[in-house]
Amino acid sequence: MTLNARIPDGPLTEKWDKFKDHCKLVNPTNKAKHTILVVGTGLAGASAAATLAEQGYQVKSFCIQDSPRRAHSIAAQGGINAAKNYPNDGDSVWRLFYDTIKGGDYRSREANVYRLAQISNQIIDHCVAQGVPFAREYSGLLTNRSFGGAQVSRTFYARGQTGQQLLLGAYGAMMRQVAAGRIELFPRRELLDFAVIEGQARGIVVRNLLTGAFERYAGDAVILATGGYSNVYYLSTNGKNSNVTAAWRAYKRGALFANPCFTQIHPTCIPVASEFQSKLTLMSESLRNDGRVWVPKKAGDKRKANDIPEGDRDYYLETRDPTFGNLVPRDVASRNAKQVIDEGRGVGKTGLAVYLDFRDAIASQGKDAIAARYGNLFDMYQRITGEDPYEVPMRIYPAVHYTMGGLWVDYHLMSTVPGLFVLGEANFSDHGANRLGASALMQGLADGYFIIPYTLGDYIATSDMEPVETDHDAFGEAEASARARTLKLLSIQGDKTVLRFHQDLGQLIWNGVGMSRSRKQLEQTIADVRSLRAEFWQNLLVPGEANTLNKNLEFAGRVADFMELGELMARDALAREESCGSHFRSEYQTADNEAQRIDEQYSTAAAWKYTGDEQPPERFSEPLTFENVKLTQRSYK
Amino acid sequence: MAFSSISNSEKSKPRKSESRKSDHVAPPAEMWQSSIGKKILTGVTGLGLVTFVVIHALGNLTLFFSAPTFNYLAYVIERLRPLLYLVEFSLLGLLLIHIAIGIRLYVGKRSARRIAYTAYESAGAPSRQTLASRTMIFSGLLLGVFLIWHLATFKFGPVYRVPGSTDRDMARLVFETFQQPIYTASYVIVLGFLGLHLRHGFWSALHSLGVATKPSVFMGSDDLGRAISIAIKGLPIAIYFGLLG
């Protein structure tokens, strides 16, 4: 199979405009005759549903939460990038494009990323018009900050709740269309399968999470905007309900899954405290601007932090990288933390943490200055840990919080199944091997507000399709398989709960496909995950019934899919014999312990094709060509 | 499906710019149904009534100067009869609206939560929930009943004449009434409920009218409620204990 990304011809800067100029349009009166099924209501899904409905399509919108507004985009903190150059500090569309492609360690498509940078400005305009309360100057103008080590201030933000505010803007736009009768909402529905008819995605089968009923919905196209799969690690910063199931069902129906091993690990999270800990909480990485990261020099030093004298402390980031010190990129900071912890020098009750110390910053700048900058983060830390970071150093640990991999899509955001479009974190498209801070919100909204309305229209206008009804055999077969799988989960009646299986899986993936990967460990992980999966189908305990609200049953279905995804992640990591961005293979590193890319061989997107439960999946490569940027080796020295 | 009801009703009533225009000035009658309108009406009528209570209390205080002053005030009010009728009818109107909405709010509240909590506790500051706020319907209804009794005692009570004049001797009626221990005690207790009603009511009325009230206004309202209550209670107590001649 050759993967055709359908990138328009012409110079990079003109591709998107050219596409818009020449794509086929749908007659306004015809739009109302087309039903579009949008699954997921995060930034990408909500913005797509709202915009398509505004344009006149009949939209059916599905989400697993009780309200579309609760999708996990709501938890994004930092901000959203745009090339507005309001601060006049030299930013431009080109620079945003360049930083994003370089940040992704040259594993994303030039054309996609350039389009993203171009659209970034329209997103800000639109969100402001919706009433998103971005931070402002006393002049009444919008303000920006520098984020994640960028040299320009291009990040727009709404305190630490930018994702929430952007999502509520998109949700409001959706609800306006609900009132106008152009969007029909289906909350508390979980997608379990697709109806693919004559090679086209024409419908979905969902389970009503309140009644357990399997419901069929037909349409002319399906848009998946179902987020990332960080929860394969069990502990992550994702919401508890975030899952891969919709994307995984698509994979099993023929959509290729790309770069699953590209998962981003954020260095400043609040560490794990107990066996029943269910989730990790992210703290803004801006904390590293003033906090100093350290561990004791000696392994097993159990003294309290404040009792450890200066001479016994190892400020390992500052020692290893005197230039960037505590501000090294996310993956470097995370990997170094893992290394010192593996050496037995981790701190806290579990030993799975490093210190982030504000003692010197408080001494030099005063407590008030630090409180003004980080007060809310310090409060949050104290609420969760019960420790006062003004008095004792914070303890931090890396946590998974974003997955760059996802369903493979072309320039039109269409998967390898015609009519199945994938937006936002659920696709693999724009972040390459590593996502820059404040780029996730930008991508989700670019996909939903500004890209899909054009590319979907082009698809509808150029595709031949007969009307389908939900009594078509494809629906029957999809529903039967979804039902059988759900009932199977209930019927095992073993003695190990979903939570325990998920914890075990998370541990395997974290150890094997986490911050540092190696051939040996990956091979072991594949074997371990397979045997855990076998145990799962033998010994799972799901209580209750299928025809009622039963969250354990929902979770069981999701964990079952994570079991399969975990194996694919390990396979992908094994097949990519290089280090790049977030993917660090210990066999491939420079003398400075930096990621060593192998561009000649792996300047590609890897896309995996499902071939059956018992056969290994097939790997396809989409070559990435760089005509406009020169590939450089990252160096923070 | 929860949402079909919205979309259907909206479909049958297409949104046109003309129909939107009419929304801009909602008709006054709509206030009777509106959740906010009801509160505004309660607030306005409540403030009207409290204004009357304050004036009434100030008038009562003239008895502390002398009985003739008090009687003279009664005489002046009596002479303004057409105006008096206007005021009385207005007050009656305010009162009926205030009571009717109060009862509707209470009924609405009962139907908005049909199953009560087994455990319920106020979260404390900055909550404004107090004994006063929770008992508005009871203190209010009690005051309504009291009002009838009060009018029966004084306005429609025995008519004494000022010796050597045709003017009504209200002072004597007041003195005689407040020399009865049970009457005086119940009067004072009921006025305690007036205080309670106003302690939440005054602040609440301001808030209902859109005044973003600071904690100081809340405290001030509390104090004002007490003050009015004490000012009115002062007279019967003073008379009962023979502090006034």
Add this chain to the structure above:
Amino acid sequence: MKINLSVWRQENSQSDGSFYNYTIENVQSDLSFLELLDMLNEQLMAKGEIPVEFDHDCREGICGSCGMMVNGQAHGPQKKTAVCQLYMRNFKDGDTVTLEPWRATAFPVIKDLVVDRSAFDRIVAAGGYVSVKTGSAPDANAVLVKKTDADQAFDYATCISCGACVAACPNASASLFTAAKISHLALLAQGNPERKQRVVKMTQQMTAEGFGDCSNHGECQAVCPKGISIDAIAQMRREYIRTKLPFG
């Protein structure tokens, strides 16, 4: 420590519910309250019983999924905290904790501690937005907004739609929720053109959903996990008064 739980269990919206008592041993103080419920559910499943259902997702106080009455207080004893961010260090060994679902006619119980809050979505659908079409916006800096207004609007916009305001209100009123959205948009120039119909329609929908009327108990602002002030309600009333004025 040991925690005794008295939990409201109800099979579905039609059935009657009642309290069940459970005891959980070895509770660590750095467990979150929802993790305590996870522990309870593991314990129940080990005994072959049906776990307690409760809504939850982000577990960092922003999605608004979770919420229950903890000892009679919405989201429990800690101020400005959703129950997912309530930690067991707020409780003592041997404490008995009573858990009830949000109770309001407009929030029917679905199962155990899970309630249906779709009424909130319908209130927003009635007008909680700016009617701007994608692609039609002017440059973001074309319209100036005073910083103080933007900051105030943000404070109101932080509502997470958890329903604690309704749950704690003695009248089961949704005024704080509705007012937060109306006030957020009223403070911004972008929300101005639709301000009159917005307040009328959203408050009409609020009443139609069966919420009670506000009596200014102010309990809502004390339990709001985002600390939204009832000044929002005062602002909503000013917005409403405008609709009665021809030139408001």
